[in-house]
Amino acid sequence: MSILLVLQMLYFLIGEAYHEWAGILLIILFTIHNAINRKWYKTIPKGKYRRKRIVHTAVNAICIISCFLLLISGLSMARHSLPIPIIPMGAARIIHMIASYWGFIAISMHAGFHMAPLVRKAGGNLAGKIIILIMMAGVFSTCLNHLTNNKALPA
Secondary structure, rough: OOOHHHHOOOOHOOOOOHHHHHHHHHHHHHHHHHHOHHHHHHOOOOOOOOOHHHHHHHHHHHHHHHHHHHHHHHHHOOOOOOOOOOHHHHHHHHHHHHHHHHHHHHHHHHHHHHHHHHHHHHHHHHHHHHHHHHHHHHHHHHOOOOOHHHHOOOO
């Protein structure tokens, strides 16, 4: 899923048809991932909400919302796979761009939450430092590309 997600962000290099079919595959994998982890949904109303649980739940909610928006907007813009005009093309494109950036950040955080214990178990201080450097490079790249002030949105 991770590699497919990164490839999706290379839209202009991989082409429109691949982007659409890979997006459909990602939604299928997302659905399978949620089906496998369906017990998590049952735990939402139970237990105490401390800071860590609030952050994890919020990140998961952003992942779910962004994937839903990507599905709806992607189907609305599709030309090669399953074109289902749900919303107008102009609105779909803006929603798709915003949801993709927010989703990419949230999904990266979601993966990071699950990767941190694995890095600790591996006893890798070096691995942890490499992950932090990669995350810092991502934040720097985001700022450098002006993604925070909507310049990445289509004109």
